[in-house]
Every structure is written in structure tokens, then in C-alpha cells.
Amino acid sequence: MVHAGKQLMTGLGVILLSAVLAVGCYAMDYPEEIEIDSLVNLYEAVVFDHAMHVDATENCSECHHHTTGTGVANEYCAKCHNGNEEMDLVACVDCHSADPLSPENLHNPTPDFVYHNDQPNLKAAYHLNCIGCHKEVDGPTGCEDCHAKTEAGDKFYHSGEFAPKESAHSSGH
């Protein structure tokens, strides 16, 4: 395993710990595993099996839009992007801001002339992409299928050992 590098995102500190292996299929370097720990206060970090998803999908552009140089799956994107060239920015976090709702970002909104003025934030980019596809291919879609709750998570959701005691309230109210 060669340690390829970790990308620290200002604010949320999304770390891409990855091992880059030259795998033949697209003659392209990509991380085998990506550890996503931006919600680590509530959940254990998620280890995303990138290699498995590369094998499972027909085209990188199904997740990476027009950035990987493997064409464009979405016809709408293809109107502007031909997707034949690999771009410098490929990782989700390169375009999907981890914290677009910060007061600073809100007061400096995307200018009107920028077409992509409605990008989901990083957390939503992950979930919309993952759950959206998993629904189609019968992949896991439940929260805890990917996220194991920490103790703080149980406390937040009032679940597990922090679950409300049945006897404390008259049920069936």
C-alpha cells in the first residue's frame, strides 16, 4: 500500500486516506479506500470501498460527472462538458463545499453568472449520490447500514442506552 496523500478540507477536515494502485481498467490512479470521517462526532468513520464501486459501475462519470475523462453519463451535463479530458479536480470535496452554509459563504454567494449555483454541500453530495443509486441497485439505504453510531450519536438520537424509558411516560397518548 502506497500512501498517496491525505486531503484536509478547511472546516470539516475531510480526510482522504487512500492507497493508490494503478489498476488497469481506465489506466488511471485512484484510491482503493476512502475514509470519510466528517460526521465522526456522531458516527464511526465510514470506510468507502472505492475499488469495489469502480468494479461495480460501468463509467466513472456516473458519480464523478465530467471530471474523470471517461465521458459524461448525464445528458444534461453533456450539453456543456464533453468529459474527454481528466480534470485536476476529481474528488467530491474539490467542488462540493463542506460548509457552504457558513456565514462567510452565505455573504459571498455564487455570482449570478455562474451556472452551478445550486450544488449540494459535501454531505448531501455523498448521500444523494449514494442513496440515489443504492435505491436503484438494491444497495443498502438505511442510516446504520453505513453509519455505526457512537455514544454521542446514541445520545443525539435518544436511542440505545439513551432511549426513553417506557414507564416514564404513559404510552399510547
Next chain:
Amino acid sequence: MSKITRRRFLAGSAAGGAALMLTPAQKALAAGSFEGFPEGMGVLVDLTRCVGCRTCEAACNEEQHLPEPSKPFDDFSVFDEIHHGQKRRTTDKAYTIVNRYDVKDTEEPLYRKIQCNHCNEPACLTSCFVNAYKKTPEGAVIYNSKVCVGCRNCMIACPFHIPAYSYHSVLNPVIKKCIFCYDTRLKEGKPPACVESCPQQVMTFGKRKDLMKIAHERIKKNPDTYVNHVYGEKEVGGTGWFYLSNAPFEEAGFDTDLPKKPIIDNVKDFLAIVPMVLTIWPALFTGFHLLATKGKSHGHGDDHSHDEQEGH
């Protein structure tokens, strides 16, 4: 107790009444033409994205220091709950809740988050006679529970049935509702806790006018996905939180019969003539009475007694 005493309230009403008499025309004009504060914040809620995880409910509970829920927030059996023949609604212990709706012609159920919609011209505000409510320039509809006398007019006035009442509180029952996390977040420019917690970005936070453009762009780019309507753009004069849906809004439990004009418009014509009634009518009808009864006081008395005799 800092609640308003009866004497203070009556004094305030008298002063308010006097002030109203001086400016009836202005008041009447202002209502219905107000389109929200230009820099007011809002939230675009895209129902097509919601997966019903209830994280927003947990975030609200934590942020607002609400009491322990009766079921864990990762317990999805709440979607099957029916209270008094209705799905769950907001309470004094839960300022936001998510409900599930089975929609015709689709396999996927639709989830809908319910909370205060922070109207441009809130009916709760106009119905409140102690002025407990306030629409802030940031876009939140907040209230001062210290002056709330617990009359519950706002609960009846609200077209979305949002304000809840702390019935369990014996000594000081007051109204409770979502305040857009005004105290802890919005006034510092931060999004409310529910918005930040959402994994799917069902809710997008920003200036209402910017979000409205985005809402229409989403419909334009995905005409096959969305119903061609932004619920809350015009309803009851416009709301700070507004909705996109892939199913007809009435199937997701929305009231689609609401007027496009603010609720205050229903009564503003009437309210505008109240000062006139109070000032002119007493003098006018006293005058009529005096004219009509001039020199006839005995005759009137006679007629009256005559009627009475006949009646017996």
C-alpha cells in the same frame, strides 16, 4: 411574574386603541402589500430528497433544549402514529416533525418535514393582542413568551396549525413553536440546526429571493420530476419556508385551498372601520336618538307600556 397584569393590559389596549384611531388608513394600506424583508432569509425544502431519517427532529430537540421524546429519533414507527385521526403534528415538545405520506402512482413514500413556515405576513402575529409575536428582518417569526397570556388565538389563526400550547404547564402555560433558531443561530447569520443536520440537504438555506430563483430553476431543469408549483411562494402572502414536490401537494398533506393573500386581508377592511365605528357612531346615533325623541319622551314611554300590556 413578569406576565402582563390586567390593569397594564387594559391601559395598553386603551393607548393602542387611541393610536389606531389616528392611523387607520395607513394600517389598512400596509397590510397585504408587504412582501417580506428584502434581505430576509428563507429555506427551500425539496421533498423529493427527504428519506425520513428524522435527524432534523433530533437536531431541533438538542438545539432548543426540548424534553426527552417519547420514542427515540431513529424509531420509524412514529410514521404510523395517528393522533385524533391525524398524522403527527408539532407540539410544545417538538417544534418540527417528519411525516410519511403514501402517494398515488409511486412506490416510494413521500416524507414531509413540518415546522413553522415563517410567513411574510404571519396570521399568528396579527391575531396576537398582546403583541407577543414579531417578524424579524432576518425572516424569523419569533415570540416573547413572557408577554403571552395564553389566549391561543394564534393557534386558531395559523393556517398551518403550527403553534402548540404547553397544556401540561399548570402555572405558566404558553405558546411554543419553531423560531428558525433565531436566538442561537439565525441572528448570527447561521442556518437553523435542522438545516445543518440534514444528510440529504432537503433544506437549502439562503436569502428568500435567491432561493426562489433556485426553486424555479430546479423545476425548469427537471420538469419531469417536479410538480410545477412552489408551495409557499404565494400562499397566504408568501412564506419564508417553501416547498418543491414530485407529487401533488395535497397528497403530501398540504392545504392547497389557502388564499394567495395574507390572512390579515380577510379582516383588514373590517378592522379599518373599527376606529370609525368607535368615534363617529356614538356621536351620530346619539344625535339621531336625540332628534328622534325630541319632545316625545312621554309618547315613547306610553307606547312601551302599551306593548307590554298587550304582551301579557
